[in-house]
Each structure stands twice: as structure tokens, then as C-alpha cells.
Amino acid sequence: MCDLVKRWYDTKKAQRYFKERGVKFQFIDLKEKGMSRGEFVSVKQAVGGLEAMLNENCKDKDVLALIKYIAEEDKEGKVLENQQVLLTPIVRNGKMATVGYKPEVWKGWE
16 A cells, blocks of 8 residues: 555544544644644654654655754754655644554553
8 A cells, every 4th residue: 555545544544533432633634734843842752752753654765864864953844844754643632642543552542
């Protein structure tokens, strides 16, 4: 399955997971409105750092490679400019967050 299709499918599965359990959520399309720097930093802290957020199978391998090899202080800005390299769905619950489809984690949030 193409990565873009898998990302879309995982996002739809996450939405269905929360709807079935009556959990209110807000969907934000990263293509239309990316994460703010503050939101990004919050998620990064919750999931254990930038590396955990990067999608190794993303379509844009050149940007991903650049992010991995540029200076540490420049990485955050480059990711914010190129959010297509992030694993999705990105789900936040207060100070907790996950990247990717993680129902086993969300179950503990209920």
C-alpha cells in the first residue's frame, strides 16, 4: 500500500476509533493547516523527540534525508516547513500524544 494511502487510512481509522467510543476530537488537516511551533514542540516532548515523529516511509525522501543531517538547531524549522515527513495521525490528549495509529495507547486514555 502506498504510504500516502496508508496515512489517509490510518487517519480515518483513528477518527472511527474515537467516534465509536464517543470521544470528542478535532481533526486538523496538516496539508491545509500545519501544526504550529507550540503544538509541534508539545507533541515532540510527549512522544520522545523528533525522531519518533518522522515517517521513514514518507514520499519525500530528499527532505527526510536533509532533516536527518542538518544541524540540530535547524531541524525543527525544516520539519515545520515540510510537515509531510511526519507520521500521522498525530493525536493529542492534554500533555500526552501519539504519532501513527496507536489504539493500544488511546485505550489507556479513556
